[in-house]
Amino acid sequence: MKEERSKKPAKITDEERRTFLKLGLKITGVLAGGTVLSVVPLPEEARALMEMEGYRHTKYKPHYSMVIIQNHCIDCERCKKACKLTNHVPDYGYRTTILEKEVITDEGEPFRVFMPVLCNHCLNPPCVRVCPTKATYKDPQNGIVMMNIDKCIGCKTCMAACPYNARYFDEEKRAIDKCNFCWDTRLSKGEKLTACAAACPAHVRIFGDLSDKESEVYKLVFQPDKIVWVLRPECGAKPCVFYMND
Amino acid sequence: MKSSYLFKIIGILVVFGMLAVSIQAFAQDEEEGGGTIIFTKPVKAVIFEHKVHLAQGLDCDSCHDDPFEMAAGTAEQNPDFTMKSLYEGKYCGACHDGETAFASNTRCTACHIGVKGYNRLTGPKAEGNGHEGE
Numbered sequence: 001m002k003e004e005r006s007k008k009p010a011k012i013t014d015e016e017r018r019t020f021l022k023l024g025l026k027i028t029g030v031l032a033g034g035t036v037l038s039v040v041p042l043p044e045e046a047r048a049l050m051e052m053e054g055y056r057h058t059k060y061k062p063h064y065s066m067v068i069i070q071n072h073c074i075d076c077e078r079c080k081k082a083c084k085l086t087n088h089v090p091d092y093g094y095r096t097t098i099l100e101k102e103v104i105t106d107e108g109e110p111f112r113v114f115m116p117v118l119c120n121h122c123l124n125p126p127c128v129r130v131c132p133t134k135a136t137y138k139d140p141q142n143g144i145v146m147m148n149i150d151k152c153i154g155c156k157t158c159m160a161a162c163p164y165n166a167r168y169f170d171e172e173k174r175a176i177d178k179c180n181f182c183w184d185t186r187l188s189k190g191e192k193l194t195a196c197a198a199a200c201p202a203h204v205r206i207f208g209d210l211s212d213k214e215s216e217v218y219k220l221v222f223q224p225d226k227i228v229w230v231l232r233p234e235c236g237a238k239p240c241v242f243y244m245n246d
Numbered sequence: 247m248k249s250s251y252l253f254k255i256i257g258i259l260v261v262f263g264m265l266a267v268s269i270q271a272f273a274q275d276e277e278e279g280g281g282t283i284i285f286t287k288p289v290k291a292v293i294f295e296h297k298v299h300l301a302q303g304l305d306c307d308s309c310h311d312d313p314f315e316m317a318a319g320t321a322e323q324n325p326d327f328t329m330k331s332l333y334e335g336k337y338c339g340a341c342h343d344g345e346t347a348f349a350s351n352t353r354c355t356a357c358h359i360g361v362k363g364y365n366r367l368t369g370p371k372a373e374g375n376g377h378e379g380e
Contacts, residue, residue: 075360076289100362112355112363201289202354 052228054238055210055221058123060143062209064181065121065240066197067220067228072204072246073114075100082199086185087177093168095119095179096196116204118196119166119179120231120239121145127158127167136176143240144183149175163235181207210240220244279306280318284359284367287322291364292357294338313340 025039075098083089083096096118102110125145127136135151136158138144152175159167159176170177181187182194191198197207208217221228221242230239280296299309310316313336321327321337332339332350338357342350359367 072354074289074354074358075362076358077361078289098360098362100360111353112359114355114360 051233052222054123055240058143058211060139060141061211063143063211063240064187065143065208065210065217065221065242066118066181066194067206067217067242067244068116069204069206069246070113070115070243072202073098073116074202075114076201078199078201079116079196079205082195083179086182086195089177090170090172093170093177095166095177115243116196117164117166117231118241119145119162120164120237120241121179121181123238123240124236126161126163126235126237130157130161132157136178139183142183144181145178146180146183147176147178149173149177152176163232163237164239217242282367283318284364285322285327286364288328289358290361291359293359293363293367294357309340313337 020039028038077098079096080094080098083094087095089095096116099115099117101113101115103113104110121138121144123143125136125138128138128145131137132155133151133153135148135153137146137148139146154169154174154176156169156176159169167176167178169175182191186193186195194205194207197205206216206220208215210217210221212218220226226244228242228244230242232239279300283294283296285292285294314321327337329350331337332342335343339350341347344352348356
């Protein structure tokens, strides 16, 4: 059986093979003179690699994204405080917050895990798709999922669509508010980091340009020997906030 | 006449209240050998359980007065009470060096309980926004 698989199908071009790979299928044989193809699903790891490749060449430049070194987070919440001050976030809402869970180690000992969360600035953002007035949109240059509050009618459909609970209704603005990587408050003024990343004392939030091969985020996301994950990948939103452990 | 009577009652109540507080504090010190210490500087918050460390076979002399003064809160006043100092073997780093006890740059959340942990231990805080648990 193994021998049969390793045999190269005669009449399949590399291009065709790639098309099948994109569908998550690997060509394992050609039968009946090329009229019948034998295909199997790619192994899990290979699929994951293919997924990551989708992040390597996007149309955004710079492509702002964030890596979160999860096990460095100590829930000091300086990020949250800095975000609130910088972006005038009211007490009833948040643009970023820290989640907490208790897990049991292999040795049976409980330990705390803190997980910073924020808008994932997805490549395929469900919030943008559902907005009836195009008040929320993905910036064509830098990939930030932005809000145009003048167009927002407060229907909250985007809140329901977001798999990451990253949006809230701002009572004062009478519009949805969300993380925009501090675009209006910092990045557009020449700052290199978001307020949360700048405030973090534990090197948890690493912010940068995923389209720049020299950037720290690029190097962290595409290093081959580390496990990198995203939240709720099954939603297909292609989130651009990556998680890893040190 | 009536108001002096009231003052006496209040005076007695205050004395009893202070007594109760001091007894409680004394009892806690005796029972748990220092009780639970929560550091809030430079980050909120780090927990230190005296009883956990006593159970490891340590006694008061192991840490007092070096590297820690007996009076709670003394170390926190020092500007060098930071992780960097711990890595250099100061404060907790005297033992938490990877040999005597787990290294200071590992298992962060074993000691760091965060703002959430702090709020749980100290009760609801006015400065919180009520969404801490989210």
